[in-house]
Amino acid sequence: MNPVFIEAVGCCAPGLGGWTRAQPILRGEGPYVREELAAPQPQRLPPNERRRAPLAVRLAFGVAEDALGTNGLAPAALATVFASSDGDTHIVHRISVALAEPPRAVSPTDFHNSVHNAAAGYWSIAAGARLPSTSLSAGTASFAAGLLEAAALAHVEALDCLLVAFDVRPPEPLLARWCIRESAAFALILSPRRSAGSLAALRIRTVPRVAETAMEGPALEALRQDNPAARALPLLRQLAQRASATVLLDGAGGCSLALDLETL
Amino acid sequence: MNPLRISAYTLTTALGSGRAAHLAALRGQRSGLSQAPFESCSLPTWIGAVEGLETALTGELAAWDCRNNRLAELGLQADGFLEAVARLRERVGAQRVGVFLGTSTSGIHQTELAYRARDRGPGSALPATFDFGRTQNIFSCADYVRRRLQLDGVSHVISTACSSSAKAFAAAYRAIHSGLCDAAVVGGVDSLCLTTLYGFNTLQLLSADICRPADAGRNGISIGEAAGFAIVEFSAAPGLALLGYGESSDAHHMSAPDPEGGGALAAMGAALRRSRLKREDIGYVNLHGTATPANDLAEDRAVVDLLGERTPCSSTKGWTGHTLGAAGIVEAAISLLALEHGLLPRSLNTRERDPALRGEILMENREAPLAYALSNSFGFGGSNCSLLFGAQP
Numbered sequence: 001m002n003p004v005f006i007e008a009v010g011c012c013a014p015g016l017g018g019w020t021r022a023q024p025i026l027r028g029e030g031p032y033v034r035e036e037l038a039a040p041q042p043q044r045l046p047p048n049e050r051r052r053a054p055l056a057v058r059l060a061f062g063v064a065e066d067a068l069g070t071n072g073l074a075p076a077a078l079a080t081v082f083a084s085s086d087g088d089t090h091i092v093h094r095i096s097v098a099l100a101e102p103p104r105a106v107s108p109t110d111f112h113n114s115v116h117n118a119a120a121g122y123w124s125i126a127a128g129a130r131l132p133s134t135s136l137s138a139g140t141a142s143f144a145a146g147l148l149e150a151a152a153l154a155h156v157e158a159l160d161c162l163l164v165a166f167d168v169r170p171p172e173p174l175l176a177r178w179c180i181r182e183s184a185a186f187a188l189i190l191s192p193r194r195s196a197g198s199l200a201a202l203r204i205r206t207v208p209r210v211a212e213t214a215m216e217g218p219a220l221e222a223l224r225q226d227n228p229a230a231r232a233l234p235l236l237r238q239l240a241q242r243a244s245a246t247v248l249l250d251g252a253g254g255c256s257l258a259l260d261l262e263t264l
Numbered sequence: 265m266n267p268l269r270i271s272a273y274t275l276t277t278a279l280g281s282g283r284a285a286h287l288a289a290l291r292g293q294r295s296g297l298s299q300a301p302f303e304s305c306s307l308p309t310w311i312g313a314v315e316g317l318e319t320a321l322t323g324e325l326a327a328w329d330c331r332n333n334r335l336a337e338l339g340l341q342a343d344g345f346l347e348a349v350a351r352l353r354e355r356v357g358a359q360r361v362g363v364f365l366g367t368s369t370s371g372i373h374q375t376e377l378a379y380r381a382r383d384r385g386p387g388s389a390l391p392a393t394f395d396f397g398r399t400q401n402i403f404s405c406a407d408y409v410r411r412r413l414q415l416d417g418v419s420h421v422i423s424t425a426c427s428s429s430a431k432a433f434a435a436a437y438r439a440i441h442s443g444l445c446d447a448a449v450v451g452g453v454d455s456l457c458l459t460t461l462y463g464f465n466t467l468q469l470l471s472a473d474i475c476r477p478a479d480a481g482r483n484g485i486s487i488g489e490a491a492g493f494a495i496v497e498f499s500a501a502p503g504l505a506l507l508g509y510g511e512s513s514d515a516h517h518m519s520a521p522d523p524e525g526g527g528a529l530a531a532m533g534a535a536l537r538r539s540r541l542k543r544e545d546i547g548y549v550n551l552h553g554t555a556t557p558a559n560d561l562a563e564d565r566a567v568v569d570l571l572g573e574r575t576p577c578s579s580t581k582g583w584t585g586h587t588l589g590a591a592g593i594v595e596a597a598i599s600l601l602a603l604e605h606g607l608l609p610r611s612l613n614t615r616e617r618d619p620a621l622r623g624e625i626l627m628e629n630r631e632a633p634l635a636y637a638l639s640n641s642f643g644f645g646g647s648n649c650s651l652l653f654g655a656q657p
Contacts, residue, residue, distance in 0.1 A: 001442045077651060086401060087423075092372070098378040099458045111463035112519040112644060115368065116402055117424030121645025124513035130530060132511035133647065134431060137402035138420040145420035152438035167327065173382065173389050178396045206444055252403060254416025255359055 002181045003201040003262075005194050009239055010067030010164075010187030012040060012059060013223060013230060018066050026233075026240035032220050037183055040065075044075075044126040053122065055183065056088035060119035060166045061126070063185035067162065072197075073189060075127035079159040080120060082135040082166070083146025085180065085228040087116045089170035111144070119164070131159060138252030140179065142167070143186070143231040145252050147259075151204055154192040163188045165229035181226035186236065199239055203260040210256045213247045235259060265538045267505035267656045268496045269539075271352070273640050274343035275492035275597040276335070277584040282342035287484065287601055290609045293629065295583050297474050297486050301621050303373075304455050308472045312585025313456060314338065314487025318610055328408040330371030330399035332455040333491075336408055338454035339453065339491025349413045351584065352447055352495055360398035363410040363419040364435045366428025366452035368589030368643075371399035373457035395637045405453045409493075415446040422437075425643030427511075428452055429492070430592025434509045436496050444611070452494035454589035455606060460487055469556055475586070477553040477579035478560055478611050478625045480618040485554050488585025492593035504600050505656040507541070507636070510534025514646025521559050521642060525566030528552075531568050531648040532638060539652045541636060543571050546652075548608050549623075550595045550639040553579020554586050564621040578626040582612030592641040592649065599637040599653050 009019045014037045016022040025032050040062025041050055050058075060082060068075060085091075089200055091114045098106050115121070117135035134154065134242035138145035143165040150163035170178055194201070212232040215221040224233045231249060238245045238261050247259040274282060277291040278296025289296065297310045316338055322328040340346055352361060398404055406421045418439055422431045429452025436448035450654035464470040464485060471484030496506065512534065514527035521528070536543060549571065552563055560579075567577060580598050587594050603609055608630040611617075617625050636654040 001444065001595055002635050004448060085403070092375060092400070095459055095463070096375050099376050099462060100379040100382075104458070104462050106462045106466045108463075108466045111459075111466055114459070115425045115644045117425060117643070117645040117647055118518070120424070120513075121518050124646055125517070126516040130513050130515050130527065132434075133424075133513045134422055134435065134511075135424050135645075135647075136422050136435075139397065139401055139403040139407065142403075142420075145418070148418060149420065149435060149438070152435075152442045153442070156438045156441045167630060177394060206359070206442075212656045214537070230641070251418055252406070253363065253410055253419040255418060259505065 001151060001201045001204055002155055004151045004190045004192055005198040005204055006188055006200045007195060007198055008067045009236060010063040010068060012063040013184035014182055015036065023240040026237045032217055034219055054088045054113050056166060056168050057119045057122050058091050059168065059183060060164045060184040064162060064164050067189050069185040073160060077160060078129060078162040079131040079153050080123060080129060080133040081146050081150040081161060081163045082120045083142040084140045085137055085139050085167050088168060089174050093171050093174055101170060114171040127187050140228045141250045141252035142228045144151050144249040144257050148204060154190045159194050160191045163190060163235040166231055167228050181221060184227040184230050186229050186232040198264050200264055203264045205258045206251065206255045207258045209254060210248055212250050265508065266498055267507050269495060269499040269501060269656060270504040270600060271495040272345060272348040273494035273597050273600055274345045275594055276314060276316060276339040276342055277490040277587065277594055278488055279583060281338060286637055287605060288409040288646055289583060289609060293612060295612055297585050305458060307461055309470055310486040311456060312455060312486060314489050325408060325411055327395055327400045328404060330374040331563045332369060332371040332405055332453050333408045335455050335489060335491045336405050336453045339493060340412060345493055348495060349449060351365045353414060357444045358416040359412055360417055360446040361415045362417040362436060362439050362448035363406050363415055364432040364448055364450050365409060366422045366432045366589045366592055367405050368423060368425050368428055369409060369454050369457050369460060370402050372459050373402050373455060374399040376458050413449060424647035425645060426588050426591050427641040427643040427647045427649040428589040429594060430641035430649035431511060432510055433506055433651055437509065440498060447497035449493055450496055452593040453491040454587050455489045457518060460588060474613050475555040475581055476613045477555040477581055478618055478621055479614045480616045482555040482557060484556055486585040488587040489534060490584060490587035490590040490594045492590060492597050502656055504653060507654050508535035508539030508652035510650045512648045514629060516646050519644050521562040523562050525562040527646055527648045528566035528642060529565055529569050531554050531650040532566060535638065535650040535652040545636050546571055546638050547634045548602055548637040549575055549577035550599045550637065551577050551579040552640040552642045553581055555581060562619060564623045568622045573622050574624055576588050576608050576624050576626050577632065578611040580609050595639045596651055599639045603634050603637055603653060603655065606631055608634065
């Protein structure tokens with residue numbers, strides 16, 4: 001695949017609130033201290049929806065706005081890819097509880113928010129974004145799959161593309177049965193064209209299965225493993241350090257991805 | 265765009281398993297919908313249920329057992345699809361075949377059953393046998409299918425509600441065009457569950473009557489389940505191919521279509537532009553046609569805006585029900601059958617055509633040569649996808 005250009009980064013994770021704050025931590029200039037993630041209050045959601053919007057939607061908006069804040073691109077001009085292993089498991093929980101007992105009163109709002117593309121739908125409405133949008137899952141490799149699809153959209157359709165990867169910590173009793181322990185979201189804006197603000201050029205290759213690139217400290221490595229979207233962290237560390245490197249990620253199939261990053 | 269050759273395809277719905285069963289049901293004008301009960305659902309409604317899903321998966325993939333993956337397995341067994349994939353794997357290599365599927369439900373029925381079975385005591389744990397990751401997780405159906413087919417290429421599941429498995433074709437085109445794989449298995453699986461039955465009911469979109477697309481008295485959907493798959497690749501060989509695709513977002517409402525049909529029009533227009541065909545080349549439109557008052561009206565407006573009032577069109581949801589995340593692949597497969605056999609299916613269950621609709625709704629089956637067909641799939645969140653199929657000379 002031809003290179004695509006990384007134009008902006010967004011970050012919304014415990015102890016990594018915003019790309020500006022996250023960069024020195026990812027460069028190793030300060031310690032990573034896990035802090036409880038405050039639910040974002042996205043500016044693009046109308047005030048009456050800001051509080052009642054599902055956590056997954058607020059997280060996706062928060063990280064998208066973080067990426068756009070550092071970039072002059074208009075959100076309506078961006079194609080979008082929303083990558084999430086499970087969408088909003090809090091809604092799955094509430095609907096499953098309702099269905100387990102008579103009278104099976106499913107909340108209409110919960111039902112229409114239960115679709116995996118709920119965040120994408122709210123985003124397209126709020127941003128007036130009518131371009132192609134995909135919402136996908138590849139389980140714990142959802143960030144890798146989202147990155148591939150976003151790069152392919154940029155490459156094949158010549159579109160600037162906003163990639164948002166997010167997953168939320170499930171409520172009990174689902175928490176006991178699933179591997180997601182943290183809520184976190186990460187975003188990238190990719191472009192097929194190099195701009196004055198391009199941070200790096202990215203080439204993606206598929207390679208036979210190899211071990212993933214890990215984070216150095218145990219706390220950041222734990223975060224990487226506790227949320228599928230946080231598989232983005234090794235790539236973000238290279239971007240924060242302005243250091244070219246090849247980052248290895250599990251693909252969702254039997255293959256891995258090699259991300260050849262050349263900082264600009 | 266370069267045509268994306270359809271080397272093999274199959275579908276399993278309430279009409280049966282495989283292409284021949286579907287062709288016979290279409291010709292015989294026999295609906296697969298019935299008032300049979302689904303599990304413990306007490307809603308008065310019609311469903312498009314697939315037979316043969318009672319037996320659990322066994323063997324090394326038994327951990328993926330759930331209604332959605334049983335349906336995937338049944339679907340893979342039809343029309344020699346397993347053998348076709350085995351030959352493809354031999355020819356291009358397991359690492360070079362991608363798997364892109366769509367679903368809206370995944371295996372959520374397994375979670376519904378687990379919640380019903382959970383302890384009533386403090387902690388309320390789910391049963392130890394419940395495997396969230398291999399059943400309810402959105403990726404589960406592609407994970408099952410790629411393991412079953414022994415494919416190691418790039419893979420993901422698209423879940424954009426009712427456009428999911430139509431968008432799988434676009435994802436495969438991009439992945440192949442980018443060199444990430446040489447061929448792909450595309451399709452979708454969506455299965456009956458309480459969440460969608462009670463969910464659509466609470467939104468007052470579920471009909472107590474059999475669904476009647478384009479009918480003056482239509483009042484909602486009938487939910488169906490289905491699995492469908494296709495092999496796609498670039499090939500100089502003549503045969504059926506995807507000639508265009510278009511994707512758009514309504515940016516209007518989470519669960520209602522843009523009444524102007526703007527997003528639908530953008531998706532169909534993009535598919536037509538990519539194919540470099542002219543609007544008069546399109547001989548049939550398989551409508552999304554859910555039989556809700558709002559959808560059919562908005563879609564009709566978009567179809568007429570793009571293609572005029574004389575292009576034959578029909579929704580085939582009167583046959584299969586609305587198979588949600590699988591609707592894209594099911595209706596792509598029906599469009600391919602229409603192209604292969606020169607059969608334009610009618611709008612089944614439509615008694616009196618809604619006079620507000622201006623498009624050429626087919627009130628009877630039509631046997632006529634067909635060169636190019638458009639298939640529409642639109643979903644909650646305003647997600648639209650339109651696919652254009654024809655024969656590659």
